Amino acid sequence: MSTPTLRVAVVGAGPAGIYASDILSKSGLDVSIDLFERLPAPFGLVRYGVAPDHPRIKQIIVALHKVLERGDIRLLANVDYGTDLKLDDLRQFYDAVIFSTGSIRDAALPVPGVDLEGSFGAADFVSWYDGHPDVSRSWPLEARQVAVLGAGNVALDVARILAKHADDLLPTDVPANVYDILKASPVTDVHVFARRGPAQVKFSPLELRELGHVPDVDVIVYPEDFEFDEGSMAAIHSSNQTKQVVKTLTDWTLKDPEENSASRRLHLHFLHKPVEILGEDGKVVGLRTERTALNGDGNVTGTGQTQDWDVQAVYRAIGYFGSPLVDIPFDDVAGVIPNREGRVVDVDGEHLPGVYATGWIKRGPVGLIGHTKSDASETIRHLGEDVAAAGESFYTATEREPSAVTEFLAARGVDVVEWTGWELLDAYERGLGEPHGRERIKVVPRDEMVAVALGRPLA
Secondary structure, eight states, X not given: OOOOOEEEEEEOOSHHHHHHHHHHHTSXXXXXXXXXXXXXXXXXXXXXXXXTTOHHHHTHHHHHHHHHHTSSEEXXXXXXXXXXXXXXXXXXXXXEEEEOOOOOEEOOOOSTTTTSBTEEEHHHHHHHHTTOTTSOSOXXXXXXXXXXXXXXXXXXXXXXXXXXXXXXXXXXXXXXXXHHHHHTOOOOEEEEEOSSOTTTOOOOHHHHHHHTTSTTEEEEEOGGGOOOOHHHHHHHHHOHHHHHHHHHHHHHHTSOXXXXXXXXXXXXXXXXXXXXXXXXXXXXXXXXXXXXXXXXXXXXXXXXXXXXXXXXXXXXXXXXXXXXXXXXXXXXXXTXXXXXXXXXXXXXXXXXXXXXXXXHHHHOSOSOHHHHHHHHHHHHHHHHHHHHXXXXXXXXXXXXXHHHHHHHHHHTTOOOBOHHHHHHHHHHHHHHHXXXXXXXXXXXXXXXXXXXXXXXXXX
16 A cells, blocks of 8 residues: 655744745645644734844745745645644644644733733734734834834834834835824834844944934944953954944044934943833833843843933834743743654653644744744654655644645634635735825735735725
8 A cells, every 4th residue: 555645734934934834845745734824814923023124134025935935835824823722733734733823922021010001022013014903003102202112123113113203114115094194104213122232233234334324313332332352352253243243333433423413313231131111101212221240151240320311112022932832832931842853842841742843932033034944944854754754644634735724724714814815805906005105005904914814895
């Protein structure tokens, strides 16, 4: 008797899930792949985590689009794992399940005042300005002075979107509701705080240089924040990226303050650690930072010297964190699914048969797209080894027809959006943008996205 076609479900249609599906499809295995996504649209953080004024990065979608349009990987979007189906359900239809659900929550910041009104997580703000269908369509942009905590590209994105004039976003895919709220923002000053020095920040050189070209926004740095220890010099000499970042920052220190004439200012502060978000009547009224000092190896220690900053909102951009999944082990400290090189393990360290992970939910929210590809390759390699080792016993699904899972979801009343549905939504968004000279205007409400994708009349 011939071996049946291997049935694999991939949960999460961001870059990690699409790369894993692509690599698996080219692995030489006789395989049928279904790619599940809880949103009505694929592409994950490339669609909902990249700032609208970064079309170059959004071009990653072009490559991902080419993978899915081939037709050998079936997209099943608008299907929520844990609600519409669970692990036992997937086991009926698939021999293996790969989780690639990413990390979409904000990492915790354990300082007093973090729960005050006006204290926000960057992940929520990014989801809002990117038109994520599961977040509110409104946002309270009422502060004139704002603090952004973090030393990575997400902190720069948040600061730039807050400081930038809304009209300069019009050529992008920024949703109409986001534009309207940004247009009314009274902001004048955005302060970015990093607890370490200029040589330790995680900004990319290109993202940093972009700040200097935002119309009517002055970038201000402070010479007293520029401290370099042995660890800093080693980082500068060993990394061209660090060298470029430090050069850009240092060049800004040479700028004559009298040249600053813009209506908005973006301040970059180094060696400042947030210790308390100050409140009054339940609202943010300030931020207290502690001056830090480099200790020789690029790390810092507190000096005990504090400073209060007059801000009315604080955005925490200190990293993302994974979310637990129903029936799947979860490491609450690391925010990942516990695994050994992609093989998901239980509390005893034993591999859960047929269950794998890839992407940020596997290794944490670090690394670039290149890491995601190598990550997926590792997971798929182990999946292939397990299939080879187990032989016919690996093929455990009892309902093996591809139609079985879609019939199951239809019986549960799930409006599944397949690739042809995404193509309808994609064309619709492009059509909205065309009269305005824009590539697209995103549809934000979930029910409207689904209606367009399924060819239903809009309410």
